[in-house]
Amino acid sequence: MKINITVNGTSHDGEVEPRTLLVHYLREHLALTGTNIGCDTSSCGACTVHLNGESVKSCTILAVQADGTKIVTIEGLSKDGEMHPMQQAFMENHGLQCGYCTPGMVMAAIGLLNENPNPTESDVRQGLEGNLCRCTGYHNIVKSVLAAANK
Amino acid sequence: MTMTEVRPNTVIGTRLLRREDPALLTGEAKFTNDLNIPGALHLAVLRSPHAHAKIKSINTKAATALPGVVAVYTGADLKSMWAGPMPCAWPVTADMKAPQHFPLAIDTVNYVGDGVAAILATSETASRDALDLIEVEYEVLKPVVDLEEAMTDNVIVHDELGTNKSYTWNLKIEATEGCVEEAFANAAFTVSERYVQQRLLPMAMETRAVAAVPQPFGGDITIYSSTQIPHILKVMTALTIGIPEHQVRVIAPSVGGGFGSKLNVYAEELLCVGLARKHNVPVRWVEERSENAQATIHGRGQVQYIELAADKNGKLTAVRVRIIGDMGAYLQLVTPGIPLLGAFLYAGVYDIPHAYDFSCTGVFTTLTPTDAYRGAGRPEATYAIETAMDALARKMGIDPFDLRKRNFIQKEQFPYTAFSGLTYDSGNHLAAAEKAADMADYAAVRSRQAIQNVPSATKRLGIGMTSYFEMCGLAPSRVLASLNYGAGGWEAATVRILPTAKVQVVTGTSPHGQGHETSWAMIASEKLGIPAEDIDVLHSDTAIAPLGLDTYGSRSLPVGGVAIAGACDKVIDKAKLIAAHQLECSAEDLEFAGGVFSVKGSPDRNMPLAAIAFQAFTAHNLPDGLEPNLEAQYTYDPPNFSWPFGTHICVLEIDIETGQVEILKYVAVDDCGVQINPLIVEGQVHGGIIQGLAQALFEEAIYDEDGNLKTSTLAEYLVPAASDVPSLTTDFTVTPSPTNQLGVKGIGEAGTIGAASTVMNAVIDALSGLGVTHMDMPASPHHVWLAIKAASSAS
Numbered sequence: 001m002k003i004n005i006t007v008n009g010t011s012h013d014g015e016v017e018p019r020t021l022l023v024h025y026l027r028e029h030l031a032l033t034g035t036n037i038g039c040d041t042s043s044c045g046a047c048t049v050h051l052n053g054e055s056v057k058s059c060t061i062l063a064v065q066a067d068g069t070k071i072v073t074i075e076g077l078s079k080d081g082e083m084h085p086m087q088q089a090f091m092e093n094h095g096l097q098c099g100y101c102t103p104g105m106v107m108a109a110i111g112l113l114n115e116n117p118n119p120t121e122s123d124v125r126q127g128l129e130g131n132l133c134r135c136t137g138y139h140n141i142v143k144s145v146l147a148a149a150n151k
Numbered sequence: 152m153t154m155t156e157v158r159p160n161t162v163i164g165t166r167l168l169r170r171e172d173p174a175l176l177t178g179e180a181k182f183t184n185d186l187n188i189p190g191a192l193h194l195a196v197l198r199s200p201h202a203h204a205k206i207k208s209i210n211t212k213a214a215t216a217l218p219g220v221v222a223v224y225t226g227a228d229l230k231s232m233w234a235g236p237m238p239c240a241w242p243v244t245a246d247m248k249a250p251q252h253f254p255l256a257i258d259t260v261n262y263v264g265d266g267v268a269a270i271l272a273t274s275e276t277a278s279r280d281a282l283d284l285i286e287v288e289y290e291v292l293k294p295v296v297d298l299e300e301a302m303t304d305n306v307i308v309h310d311e312l313g314t315n316k317s318y319t320w321n322l323k324i325e326a327t328e329g330c331v332e333e334a335f336a337n338a339a340f341t342v343s344e345r346y347v348q349q350r351l352l353p354m355a356m357e358t359r360a361v362a363a364v365p366q367p368f369g370g371d372i373t374i375y376s377s378t379q380i381p382h383i384l385k386v387m388t389a390l391t392i393g394i395p396e397h398q399v400r401v402i403a404p405s406v407g408g409g410f411g412s413k414l415n416v417y418a419e420e421l422l423c424v425g426l427a428r429k430h431n432v433p434v435r436w437v438e439e440r441s442e443n444a445q446a447t448i449h450g451r452g453q454v455q456y457i458e459l460a461a462d463k464n465g466k467l468t469a470v471r472v473r474i475i476g477d478m479g480a481y482l483q484l485v486t487p488g489i490p491l492l493g494a495f496l497y498a499g500v501y502d503i504p505h506a507y508d509f510s511c512t513g514v515f516t517t518l519t520p521t522d523a524y525r526g527a528g529r530p531e532a533t534y535a536i537e538t539a540m541d542a543l544a545r546k547m548g549i550d551p552f553d554l555r556k557r558n559f560i561q562k563e564q565f566p567y568t569a570f571s572g573l574t575y576d577s578g579n580h581l582a583a584a585e586k587a588a589d590m591a592d593y594a595a596v597r598s599r600q601a602i603q604n605v606p607s608a609t610k611r612l613g614i615g616m617t618s619y620f621e622m623c624g625l626a627p628s629r630v631l632a633s634l635n636y637g638a639g640g641w642e643a644a645t646v647r648i649l650p651t652a653k654v655q656v657v658t659g660t661s662p663h664g665q666g667h668e669t670s671w672a673m674i675a676s677e678k679l680g681i682p683a684e685d686i687d688v689l690h691s692d693t694a695i696a697p698l699g700l701d702t703y704g705s706r707s708l709p710v711g712g713v714a715i716a717g718a719c720d721k722v723i724d725k726a727k728l729i730a731a732h733q734l735e736c737s738a739e740d741l742e743f744a745g746g747v748f749s750v751k752g753s754p755d756r757n758m759p760l761a762a763i764a765f766q767a768f769t770a771h772n773l774p775d776g777l778e779p780n781l782e783a784q785y786t787y788d789p790p791n792f793s794w795p796f797g798t799h800i801c802v803l804e805i806d807i808e809t810g811q812v813e814i815l816k817y818v819a820v821d822d823c824g825v826q827i828n829p830l831i832v833e834g835q836v837h838g839g840i841i842q843g844l845a846q847a848l849f850e851e852a853i854y855d856e857d858g859n860l861k862t863s864t865l866a867e868y869l870v871p872a873a874s875d876v877p878s879l880t881t882d883f884t885v886t887p888s889p890t891n892q893l894g895v896k897g898i899g900e901a902g903t904i905g906a907a908s909t910v911m912n913a914v915i916d917a918l919s920g921l922g923v924t925h926m927d928m929p930a931s932p933h934h935v936w937l938a939i940k941a942a943s944s945a946s
Binding site for chain 2: 027031032033034035036037038039040041043044046073074075077078083087090091092094096097098099100101102103106121124125126128129130131132133134135136137138139140141142
């Protein structure tokens, strides 16, 4: 099926099988491998991207459902060689270790602050409950998001 | 901080931000499955749906006919491809029984997930679609799911072995023969406890992935794998497939967590390599999460019986331990040795006489093989001694902190030669425990508890603690020899100063989240006086870093980091000869500080290392006979394990109507000696604690009676989310290790080792007023309810 998706500001015309998930389209058709796959049950959130400005797990929607939308992936966050404030906050607060959940976590965290610019610690923990991390114990992830909110 | 030694470090000890982060934060980092490998065929593995069955027949016709499918192989088809069975590098006893284990089962499957057939196809989708088209006829056999049932040999997993018992390993140390028995006979107090270490799924966020890329001519092959052990994988692949070792190159790209689960040589790695060679094209494979749950090793899996004997003051007089260790269906790389890594730690941090009796029997079951999972044997041991200490305190009617104080090894006793003959390098348990108690407001919580936990209380307050020792920094090669381990425990490093005074540090460690690039550059910077940003760290590619024993067992810093310091010393020694030659003085007259050699007493006669690097490169004016260039390799074999320690305390509340456990405070005081980068140390502690806490509260690999894993997805297996766990209060004491020049100890596993018993002691403490004295992990609402019910029917 033919689709058109704007990814990180660039319009892409594509031809996909109906069963192709958005995450596979991003990784395999566009070679945007920053969006990771961590599970097969939509539990881990490693594949979180923004669809028309909202966080979505890109393994839960088909590429054809994203036809005509605007997608932002982790590769689309930096501007003029500067990391997004959320990426910077993760770096400054050691909010990542192996980095595999990180792209999804950063996208979810930005989505969280878009909805709630001044979250409490508890808001952050609740807001990120769809994103799993096995390395950090979340302590420094929460710290990173709160630091980004205060910037 | 308690500093027993002040070091004039300038880089070491700073919170330098990680150089690894920008690539990981922007999506630039490449994990194995991100690599673009033109022309690669995709491997899919058909897995057994039965825990135990004979393969009667396999029909691959329909699968082979599917468009995109290139070939389908059964275990019998590939038998001749293997030079030997899959490796187990740790035959713990001379008479250990080990079944032959091949990447695909040949006639019998022994767990759900055991490989039965391999499909190669031109796309991942085609390879997976073909799985459904393979018809396998099985004769189903009885499964062996329960450990104690396995011990009876009523049903035998591997007929050819004649028993499910792989080995029994004993460590009995008595000052005089029979003194353990005597101690128990004469004890004022004894406790006898049974604990179950439930199986855990490591669940690294990146599942495993492999790509094997053959060279079209000459037989060389490059293996990309999401592994912790590129060097060990290289040797084992060469041996198992029969490829000359020098023709194998292993690269571990960015690796998304390991926790021990990628410390292995896996069937899919060997299948990719073997089939890539057979077809002479690249072959790649990526694991699905549910495959990861079944076909990547599991952790823990023990039944523990521990008995303590104590005198009237609560001073321990003997420890007796019996372990049944669940090997699973096969012995993976170090499966049988995992319980042994804890064997020396069942007396914990306590000063006990030579009266220790440990025995472990490893048994086969028809479940996924077990192997190293964060802590590997040591969390299990720490859990047993620390929960048994609480049981002893309850029996004596004294505070568990008080009991610990009566038994701690005192700081004056270090270095302390233990009953086992091992020497604990340095420690100060009382200081760490008192600091943790202050931070947790221990006395105040006890007072509050006395008021809150009245008989009618539905919300009950509990406080629990653990004081631990971690035996890590694996390991002195001679000690490994005495344990029958199949390799050494050294680590190698090369330090190379380039003509422009930039530096390459080459390490045999293989990071997967620990920030080695940052920390190793800091070590070299401190030693050489060259800024960390001018130092590159190369790793995880056996062509670039040919010597190494990789990353596991909290060894990277106390072995690999110390190797880097040693290589720097060798480079400095050589540079000193050049400086002496050019400054026309003797080398003994030179001192080196801040990257500059200067003549003692005449600091204006000096030469910076940067200038010497260029001189060493041009070789125009070197001392006679000295080789050009500044490069040194150093291999460090540690004289001892490193012994981090600390105390963790958890305060929690349990709603006995819902069974819900709410953690109010978690305090950790850890001591890993000198810290290279406290930012990274804290991160390791945080992550470790949550993994240990997750064993205590959430995680459990659950099997049904037929041997089916019921928790094979992240929807069923409860890896905690941010909303499930608390913020942590961490602090440190600093007791340098005297056994290495950096004064460092490992920290990768400490959090996990301390956390599970800390939480469970608090859980039992909260419910002790209801008569609860025992609960199996995890302390889920269901288990809390069962424990309360059992206690009330007993009273």
